[in-house]
Amino acid sequence: MHVIATAGHVDHGKSTLVRALTGMEPDRWAEERRRGMTIDLGFAWTTLGSGEVVAFVDVPGHERFVPNMLAGIGPVPAALVVVAADEGWMPQSAEHLAALNALGVSHGLLVVTRSDLFDPALATAEAQEQIAATSLGAVDAVAVSAVTGAGLDDLRAALDALVARLPAPDRDAPVRLWVDRSFTIRGAGTVVTGTLGAGRLRPNDELELAASGRPVRVRGLQSLGAPVAEAAAVARVAVNLRGIERDEVGRGDALVTPGRFHRTDVVDVRLAGDPVADLPSTLTLHVGSAAVAVRIRPLGVDTARLRLDAALPLRVGDRALLRDPGRHHVAGGVTVLDVSPPPLRRRGAAAARARELSTMDGVPSQSDELRRRGLVRRPELERMGVPAAGTPVAGDWLADPDHWSALRKRLAEEVADYARDHPLETGAPVDALRHALGLPDRALVDALVAPPLTARSGRIAQAGQGSSLPGPVADAVDRVRADLEGDPFRAPEAARLAELGLGPRELAAAVRAGALVRVADGVVLLPGALDEAVAVLSRVSQPFTLSDARQALGTSRRVAVPLLEMLDRSGATRRLPDDRRVVAGEVDG
Numbered sequence: 403m404h405v406i407a408t409a410g411h412v413d414h415g416k417s418t419l420v421r422a423l424t425g426m427e428p429d430r431w432a433e434e435r436r437r438g439m440t441i442d443l444g445f446a447w448t449t450l451g452s453g454e455v456v457a458f459v460d461v462p463g464h465e466r467f468v469p470n471m472l473a474g475i476g477p478v479p480a481a482l483v484v485v486a487a488d489e490g491w492m493p494q495s496a497e498h499l500a501a502l503n504a505l506g507v508s509h510g511l512l513v514v515t516r517s518d519l520f521d522p523a524l525a526t527a528e529a530q531e532q533i534a535a536t537s538l539g540a541v542d543a544v545a546v547s548a549v550t551g552a553g554l555d556d557l558r559a560a561l562d563a564l565v566a567r568l569p570a571p572d573r574d575a576p577v578r579l580w581v582d583r584s585f586t587i588r589g590a591g592t593v594v595t596g597t598l599g600a601g602r603l604r605p606n607d608e609l610e611l612a613a614s615g616r617p618v619r620v621r622g623l624q625s626l627g628a629p630v631a632e633a634a635a636v637a638r639v640a641v642n643l644r645g646i647e648r649d650e651v652g653r654g655d656a657l658v659t660p661g662r663f664h665r666t667d668v669v670d671v672r673l674a675g676d677p678v679a680d681l682p683s684t685l686t687l688h689v690g691s692a693a694v695a696v697r698i699r700p701l702g703v704d705t706a707r708l709r710l711d712a713a714l715p716l717r718v719g720d721r722a723l724l725r726d727p728g729r730h731h732v733a734g735g736v737t738v739l740d741v742s743p744p745p746l747r748r749r750g751a752a753a754a755r756a757r758e759l760s761t762m763d764g765v766p767s768q769s770d771e772l773r774r775r776g777l778v779r780r781p782e783l784e785r786m787g788v789p790a791a792g793t794p795v796a797g798d799w800l801a802d803p804d805h806w807s808a809l810r811k812r813l814a815e816e817v818a819d820y821a822r823d824h825p826l827e828t829g830a831p832v833d834a835l836r837h838a839l840g841l842p843d844r845a846l847v848d849a850l851v852a853p854p855l856t857a858r859s860g861r862i863a864q865a866g867q868g869s870s871l872p873g874p875v876a877d878a879v880d881r882v883r884a885d886l887e888g889d890p891f892r893a894p895e896a897a898r899l900a901e902l903g904l905g906p907r908e909l910a911a912a913v914r915a916g917a918l919v920r921v922a923d924g925v926v927l928l929p930g931a932l933d934e935a936v937a938v939l940s941r942v943s944q945p946f947t948l949s950d951a952r953q954a955l956g957t958s959r960r961v962a963v964p965l966l967e968m969l970d971r972s973g974a975t976r977r978l979p980d981d982r983r984v985v986a987g988e989v990d991g
């Protein structure tokens with residue numbers, strides 16, 4: 403299926419043309435038929451000679467209803483520009499064409515209607531000249547009369563040629579269905595309609611309402627008035643939603659694939675049309691079927707930051723238009739360059755941003771996005787409309803290669819600084835490094851570790867750091883070693899340790915380095931002491947009491963109690979119910 407919108411001045415015969423082509427009545431409301439005027443969007447469809455089906459979105463021509471017209475053409479890739487032969491080019495012909503141009507619509511036809519009333523040559527030439535200057539370029543023109551039927555066959559042939567040229571939609575893309583109507587059907591509940599420009603929909607699909615983030619489920623699906631098991635882009639669809647009331651969804655909202663669109667109320671854009679400096683500070687932004695007020699902050703000659711009154715699911719490369727509703731004037735076309743732009747707080751940030759934006763083209767590119775952001779999560783990139791590829795550096799983080807090697811260099815410097823400031827520790831804690839490098843995720847720090855750095859138990863060290871003790875600590879340990887010679891279980895008293903300069907941190911470092919063994923807080927022995935204790939105890943009569951052990955080892959309770967508990971825990975000794983112990987492997991009794 404293809405979807406084509408009409409465009410053109412009020413009363414130039416758009417609805418009559420759609421009726422003649424489809425045999426259907428596009429004006430939906432009694433009021434519209436009574437007044438002979440389209441107020442809101444109408445829909446009708448036909449099968450062309452080739453078998454291709456075309457659905458028409460028929461838009462109102464009256465200037466009061468331009469917002470409705472924009473909601474209809476927003477998501478549609480092609481247009482029929484309709485001009486009446488007897489009236490020629492008129493103000494809304496111009497405004498509608500300006501809107502198509504602003505949105506970058508590049509496929510269409512010129513249809514000159516009411517050719518039975520007036521020679522269509524003049525209107526055709528005039529309109530073709532106007533259209534040639536826009537994104538539509540040189541278009542085929544067909545003169546028709548709905549009264550005599552003249553030209554309708556030519557028009558059908560021209561439509562076939564047109565749809566054959568339309569680019570193939572991306573049917574694997576996530577869904578963003580801009581809602582153009584919502585209503586209630588008795589027994590079915592809430593139904594929304596829209597033009598599906600990409601992706602596909604099926605009953606039971608889980609979607610999200612962009613405005614509220616509410617999850618919804620597709621209960622039923624219709625296209626061209628009949629239930630379907632799948633609708634693939636491009637298609638007109640009516641979606642029956644489960645879990646949502648009629649007043650919770652309306653025109654301008656969108657049904658989106660969960661997690662795949664970035665909802666944003668600030669975007670940086672390129673503008674085409676009126677000079678940026680001449681724009682009023684507020685205008686209405688039309689994108690998809692949505693219309694929201696925006697405040698405009700000019701940045702460069704053709705770039706600006708837009709602050710939206712309501713967040714929308716936007717992507718890099720989206721086309722939109724700015725309109726001044728008071729003046730009935732399309733101020734310009736918008737190409738979204740950045741959907742999560744950096745704040746402009748520092749002095750000079752706006753100028754720097756303007757320079758950066760001047761190099762951006764609205765074509766989503768992973769390498770550009772990574773260069774600007776350094777690091778970005780893959781799903782976030784996808785939400786911005788940037789196709790993501792390549793291997794993440796950690797988790798789902800993608801990194802710009804230059805940024806990544808700069809981070810690796812900084813990590814090495816931070817680790818070296820930390821080693822200098824904390825010579826007794828076995829490395830810098832990962833969290834401190836994460837903070838110092840301003841990284842959002844610990845996994846990134848771990849991923850940055852490469853030789854000669856090593857990671858162990860939450861710390862990152864330079865090769866060799868922590869395995870040798872700084873001079874003064876090593877000297878103090880030598881003195882402890884001398885004290886313990888010949889008296890291996892008489893652990894140095896607190897006063898002696900203080901005298902040697904061995905505080906808790908120095909002791910911990912010496913224990914980590916394997917120079918001392920910790921028995922209890924402030925109680926240290928030489929590394930061989932435990933084996934030696936077992937040897938001594940295995941020579942006393944079994945089982946033995948604490949006091950027996952203390953005497954055999956020649957030490958105090960301060961050492962003997964924790965030492966025996968350590969030996970119990972290691973399985974070298976066993977404590978009996980009567981509190982006496984045996985050395986494992988020795989005979990009880």
Ligand SMILES: Nc1nc2c(ncn2[C@@H]2O[C@H](COP(=O)(O)OP(=O)(O)OP(=O)(O)O)[C@@H](O)[C@H]2O)c(=O)[nH]1
Binds near residue numbers: 412413414438462
């Ligand atoms: N003689 C003649 N009259 C036509 C032709 N096409 C449309 N008309 C008449 O022109 C008038 C306006 O036609 P519509 O189709 O309602 O125009 P429209 O462009 O849809 O109008 P809006 O949707 O309100 O902008 C009607 O009275 C039609 O009968 C034609 O080919 N020949």
